[in-house]
Amino acid sequence: MTLTDVGLLSQPVLAGLAFIAALAVNDSRRSAIAGTLNALLGLATAATGVGALLGEPGSLTFATGIPGIAHLGQLALAPDRLGGIFLVVVGVVGALSAWFGVGYAHGATATRAAWAAYPIFLWGMSIVPAAGDAVTFLLGWELMALGSTVLLHSEHATRPQVRSAVLWYAAMTHLSFVLLLAGFAVLIASANGTTWEALAASPPTGVSASLAFVLLAGGFATKAGLVPVHVWLPRAHPEAPSHVSAAMSAAMVKLGIYGLLLVTLRLLPDGPRWWAIGLLVLGGVSAVYGILEASVTSDLKRLLAFSTTENLGLMVTGLAVAMMLRSTGQRAVADVALVAVVLLVISHAAFKTVLFLGAGSILHATGERDLDRLGGLARRMPRTAFATSIGALAAAALPISSGFVAEWVLLQSLVHGDTRGPTADRVIAIALPITVAVVALTAGLALLTFVKVVGIAFLARGRSPEATNAHENPASMTVPMWVGAGLVLGLGLVPGWVAMVAAAAVGASGIEPAGLAGVALPSVNALLDPVSLVLMSLAVAVPIAVITVRAARKAPRRTVDLPWGCGGVRVDPTMQYTATSYAEPLVRIFDDALRPTRDLDVTHTVESDYLVREVAYRQRMVDQVERGLYEPVIRLLWRIGDQARRLQDGSVHRYLGFSFAALVVVLLVVTW
Amino acid sequence: MTALAVAWQILVAVALTPVLVGVMRQVRARLEGRVGAGVGQPWRDVRKLLAKEPLAAEGAGPLMSAVPVILVISSLVSVALVPLLGIATLAWVPDDLFVVVSVLLVGTVALALLGLESGTAFGGMGSSRHMMIAALVEPTVLVAVYALSVPVGTTALSSILQARMSDPTTVISPVSLLALVALSIVVLAETGRLPVDNPATHLELTMVHEAMILESSGRDLGWLELGSWLRLTALLGLVVNLALPWGVAADLGVGATVIATLAFSVKLLIAGSMIAAAEVFLAKVRLFRVPELLAGSFVLAFLSVTASYLLV
Numbered sequence: 008m009t010l011t012d013v014g015l016l017s018q019p020v021l022a023g024l025a026f027i028a029a030l031a032v033n034d035s036r037r038s039a040i041a042g043t044l045n046a047l048l049g050l051a052t053a054a055t056g057v058g059a060l061l062g063e064p065g066s067l068t069f070a071t072g073i074p075g076i077a078h079l080g081q082l083a084l085a086p087d088r089l090g091g092i093f094l095v096v097v098g099v100v101g102a103l104s105a106w107f108g109v110g111y112a113h114g115a116t117a118t119r120a121a122w123a124a125y126p127i128f129l130w131g132m133s134i135v136p137a138a139g140d141a142v143t144f145l146l147g148w149e150l151m152a153l154g155s156t157v158l159l160h161s162e163h164a165t166r167p168q169v170r171s172a173v174l175w176y177a178a179m180t181h182l183s184f185v186l187l188l189a190g191f192a193v194l195i196a197s198a199n200g201t202t203w204e205a206l207a208a209s210p211p212t213g214v215s216a217s218l219a220f221v222l223l224a225g226g227f228a229t230k231a232g233l234v235p236v237h238v239w240l241p242r243a244h245p246e247a248p249s250h251v252s253a254a255m256s257a258a259m260v261k262l263g264i265y266g267l268l269l270v271t272l273r274l275l276p277d278g279p280r281w282w283a284i285g286l287l288v289l290g291g292v293s294a295v296y297g298i299l300e301a302s303v304t305s306d307l308k309r310l311l312a313f314s315t316t317e318n319l320g321l322m323v324t325g326l327a328v329a330m331m332l333r334s335t336g337q338r339a340v341a342d343v344a345l346v347a348v349v350l351l352v353i354s355h356a357a358f359k360t361v362l363f364l365g366a367g368s369i370l371h372a373t374g375e376r377d378l379d380r381l382g383g384l385a386r387r388m389p390r391t392a393f394a395t396s397i398g399a400l401a402a403a404a405l406p407i408s409s410g411f412v413a414e415w416v417l418l419q420s421l422v423h424g425d426t427r428g429p430t431a432d433r434v435i436a437i438a439l440p441i442t443v444a445v446v447a448l449t450a451g452l453a454l455l456t457f458v459k460v461v462g463i464a465f466l467a468r469g470r471s472p473e474a475t476n477a478h479e480n481p482a483s484m485t486v487p488m489w490v491g492a493g494l495v496l497g498l499g500l501v502p503g504w505v506a507m508v509a510a511a512a513v514g515a516s517g518i519e520p521a522g523l524a525g526v527a528l529p530s531v532n533a534l535l536d537p538v539s540l541v542l543m544s545l546a547v548a549v550p551i552a553v554i555t556v557r558a559a560r561k562a563p564r565r566t567v568d569l570p571w572g573c574g575g576v577r578v579d580p581t582m583q584y585t586a587t588s589y590a591e592p593l594v595r596i597f598d599d600a601l602r603p604t605r606d607l608d609v610t611h612t613v614e615s616d617y618l619v620r621e622v623a624y625r626q627r628m629v630d631q632v633e634r635g636l637y638e639p640v641i642r643l644l645w646r647i648g649d650q651a652r653r654l655q656d657g658s659v660h661r662y663l664g665f666s667f668a669a670l671v672v673v674l675l676v677v678t679w
Numbered sequence: 680m681t682a683l684a685v686a687w688q689i690l691v692a693v694a695l696t697p698v699l700v701g702v703m704r705q706v707r708a709r710l711e712g713r714v715g716a717g718v719g720q721p722w723r724d725v726r727k728l729l730a731k732e733p734l735a736a737e738g739a740g741p742l743m744s745a746v747p748v749i750l751v752i753s754s755l756v757s758v759a760l761v762p763l764l765g766i767a768t769l770a771w772v773p774d775d776l777f778v779v780v781s782v783l784l785v786g787t788v789a790l791a792l793l794g795l796e797s798g799t800a801f802g803g804m805g806s807s808r809h810m811m812i813a814a815l816v817e818p819t820v821l822v823a824v825y826a827l828s829v830p831v832g833t834t835a836l837s838s839i840l841q842a843r844m845s846d847p848t849t850v851i852s853p854v855s856l857l858a859l860v861a862l863s864i865v866v867l868a869e870t871g872r873l874p875v876d877n878p879a880t881h882l883e884l885t886m887v888h889e890a891m892i893l894e895s896s897g898r899d900l901g902w903l904e905l906g907s908w909l910r911l912t913a914l915l916g917l918v919v920n921l922a923l924p925w926g927v928a929a930d931l932g933v934g935a936t937v938i939a940t941l942a943f944s945v946k947l948l949i950a951g952s953m954i955a956a957a958e959v960f961l962a963k964v965r966l967f968r969v970p971e972l973l974a975g976s977f978v979l980a981f982l983s984v985t986a987s988y989l990l991v
Contacts, residue, residue, distance in 0.1 A: 302814075385740055405788060406781050418777055422825045422834060436988035440981055443825050444818040451817030455810040458788055462795030462806065466742065522771035532833040535778065539771035540756075547689070547755045551748055551902075554729065558898050562732035564744065584795065584803020592811040596970050 009063035014055025015084050015137060016067070021048040022130040029122035041122040042109035048126055049102025052133040056094025059086040059137075060508060082146070083202060085139030088512040089272070092349060093136035093265045096356045099494070100258040101129045103487045107364050108250040110483030111371055116248040121161045128154025128254070135262050140202040141191040148187065151259060152180045158251045159243055172239075172246040179239040183229035187266075190222030194274060206274050216275060220282055223270050224289075231263025231319045232312075233293040235632045241300070244312035245376065249367025252308060256315045257359040261352055264322050268348070271330055272513065280334055280434070287327035287438060291445045293320030296600075296632070298449050302456040303594050303601060303628055305586040307366045307376045307464070311359065314402060314456065317449060318355045322348050324442060325417050332424050335432050339530035342515030344420035347413060349509035354409035354498060358401035361491035365395030368480050368488065369464065373473040378463045378586035380474060385465040387477040392465040394488035399457040401495045404450050407537045409498035414450060415535055416506070416528070421446065423531040452593075459589045468580040500537050502526045587626060594626075603628050681767050684931050685759050691940055692758040695947065696905070696912045697721035702948050703955040710959045721908070728901030736894070739796070743895065746793040747902030753786035754909035763916045764939040765928030766837040766844075774836040776824040783869070783910060787813050790903075794891030805890025808966060812868055812875060812887070815970055819865050819977045826858040826983035827921070836917070843924040850922065857983035859922055864976035866914040868969070871907070873958045875969055885963060912947065915954075919946045 025044035032040050067084045134147025163169040197211040232240040244252045297316030304310040329344035368391040370376050385392040401410035424439050469475035501524035510518040521527030525536025603626050610621040701718035708715030760774045768774050794806030828834045831842045843850055868875040871888040892903050926942025928935035
């Protein structure tokens with residue numbers, strides 16, 4: 008029995024134990040016991056992934072004993088290396104989130120239903136990448152949807168927005184399921200069996216291949232939260248309990264990427280050019296739109312949800328570029344792009360866990376998730392502030408974080424797609440520079456967004472009594488964040504072996520370890536060794552530190568009541584820039600795309616119209632995709648519903664008439 | 680040996696930077712009919728500021744003193760990475776342009792956080808504008824890097840420079856010219872020069888860089904000034920070396936290094952004087968016209984890339 012098999016077998020056992028514990032244990036100890044069991048379930052999933060990455064393709068087949076329906080007779084769990092990566096991601100994120108939940112969950116988020124749904128959610132997420140056939144995959148997909156929907160529903164009693172979020176989430180997740188079901192049906196129709204091997208052995212051709220691709224890509228894009236099917240993300244992530252948001256954003260949406268990788272690498276590897284172009288447009292639009300919305304949002308968790316759309320967009324962009332380069336025979340550069348996709352997946356999982364847990368920690372301490380009412384938390388909650396800042400560093404793709412390494416590899420693959428000479432390919436010659444610009448604009452706006460998050464939430468002075476009176480949370484909440492922050496820094500400092508594992512998972516060659524712990528891409532003449540960069544910075548820092556310390560001894564810092572402040576008294580904290588004002592220049596520049604609604608009420612004094620007594624300013628950002636695309640559909644559905652209501656007006660005569668008509672129809676059909 | 684060369688490059692840059700700023704201020708003063716404070720004034724300013732005590736507001740965090748040091752380190756690392764004097768590079772820290780850009784961004788972000796930490800309306804305003812410009816500059820920078828890397832097949836600056844030294848005609852190719860113009864606009868925006876930001880302004884509502892460092896004083900301010908000037912040296916030095924790749928040391932010999940040091944000083948000071956002279960005739964553009972300027976430079980960079988693919 009291999010490690011993979013042990014892991015696969017222990018998952019249902021631990022999930023069952025966690026489920027029973029959630030139902031059986033009383034309120035006072037439920038979070039501790041169920042949370043611990045869920046964390047163990049996460050670790051078991053991660054161990055399974057490690058086993059799969061070590062090349063032990065564990066394989067478990069369950070005979071379901073449903074006779075007559077051939078495809079349902081056997082369910083197979085057989086993770087390969089690619090699945091292994093995602094198992095590790097799901098497992099580690101699930102474990103950290105559950106651990107955080109031990110301290111975080113209380114009241115409505117720690118009920119029997121909430122803790123019972125968590126193992127279902129987590130186990131469902133670990134079935135998806137481990138599945139060896141389409142039916143098992145879809146079963147896991149549905150378990151994951153079921154568990155997360157129940158979890159999302161936790162706080163419906165206190166906040167009415169939760170119900171609308173659940174409706175949106177349920178509708179979109181089922182749209183995704185239906186598309187996947189149809190897509191896999193097309194694949195299965197031309198194959199002999201439902202296992203991935205069988206599906207890959209005889210893929211459909213021509214129009215049906217394209218049909219399958221579009222259906223599957225649509226289904227996975229919905230789960231991955233890409234524009235225009237992202238609308239559930241900015242609703243569900245803010246309303247879910249924070250540890251659940253972390254698991255949803257850092258792990259669950261990644262399974263959409265797993266699905267896309269599965270389709271493009273394994274099931275339908277040789278698609279026509281327009282598949283890649285379609286994915287490129289999807290990814291590019293998602294990246295820019297996601298980060299643009301994030302940069303002008305003040306609700307911290309909504310901001311993080313939009314940033315998820317951005318990051319998933321970048322991953323899909325990388326995947327599309329890899330497909331495009333492969334089709335022109337530039338396999339070496341395409342491999343670099345694929346490795347970049349996997350690195351982005353790992354990096355985003357690590358930093359988004361930290362950021363959502365950090366948002367949860369702030370929410371727990373202040374009851375606020377509106378950045379405009381936060382501030383000065385670095386002094387009140389230093390441990391949360393430090394961990395969250397490291398997460399933000401990676402989200403902004405700055406050295407020495409995991410995000411920087413991933414984005415660097417992505418950019419290296421983009422600028423080395425060579426299309427000069429006789430093989431000049433005009434599509435690539437146009438597509439690659441635009442993609443570089445898209446990635447760069449995304450990176451630039453991400454910088455602004457996360458400077459805003461860290462600067463407004465943690466620095467300066469509190470903008471509300473809740474922020475000024477906040478207290479640091481207990482270790483059960485800060486330690487999981489620190490572990491996540493450690494992963495972010497670790498992946499950023501020693502990317503060498505992570506990149507090797509990523510390369511093995513997608514079957515890429517041409518990735519080598521280099522320097523002290525760095526990564527070299529010989530196919531594109533590039534090398535990155537963060538440890539050496541840090542050592543060099545330290546060497547440069549020594550003289551600066553010596554000068555500073557010596558000067559500080561002679562002339563120490565002096566605290567004064569009245570520093571500069573333009574000569575005035577230290578002004579009221581409400582006069583500081585807020586998150587909304589921080590993003591105001593961007594709102595102006597991208598006014599056409601964002602179309603904010605602004606209200607400005609100026610009240611004058613009674614004595615004179617020239618004197619202003621009060622100014623009230625309100626700005627509301629509405630998702631333009633939602634307004635343009637979804638609202639008409641929803642209005643249409645309402646109208647149809649209204650029409651349908653006429654059928655049922657309470658009149659007994661009409662109902663008798665319906666019965667009679669139905670009888671006549673049945674008789675006609677039978678006697679035809 | 681290479682480490683020594685890099686250390687020499689840092690020393691030269693640190694010594695030359697206040698002179699560059701002094702020359703630029705002096706040129707401007709003379710053209711405007713003023714006497715000017717003399718070329719050595721920036722040096723004296725920094726020395727004076729570094730010896731003075733910083734004043735802190737009640738409850739100010741450690742960031743107020745950490746940011747200036749971070750800014751100087753980020754600037755020094757980028758000065759070390761950019762091939763200003765020679766094309767020899769450290770084996771494990773290659774002068775990858777993406778890395779250089781990211782190291783500079785660390786300084787940009789640190790400054791923006793300093794502006795917010797000060798807790799005044801001015802600090803936040805400067806920080807917000809500064810990050811808006813940084814975000815919009817990013818596409819131009821990376822696409823210009825892309826354009827420069829295409830003919831060489833690598834983003835390593837020394838290789839790009841070496842190719843230009845061995846075949847100087849590539850410098851005046853359309854690809855190179857477009858990329859250089861785009862890069863120059865970016866350098867002006869990144870270092871807070873006219874027409875994007877006015878380094879001499881003390882009118883609060885137009886400030887960008889000055890607004891962020893308004894609350895800093897003494898030693899902190901000294902580091903902030905030196906750090907921002909060093910960014911100018913690194914970026915301007917990169918552009919002049921790309922435009923005029925002559926005199927750059929091809930090996931680590933003493934003679935070549937001396938010639939490179941002299942050549943670089945002359946090139947840098949002339950370029951600085953030209954910028955200063957141009958600034959006399961320029962007005963700062965409105966903040967919301969800056970995106971148009973940057974969009975223009977982006978178009979140039981984009982044309983440069985497509986030209987490098989399609990014209991060859």
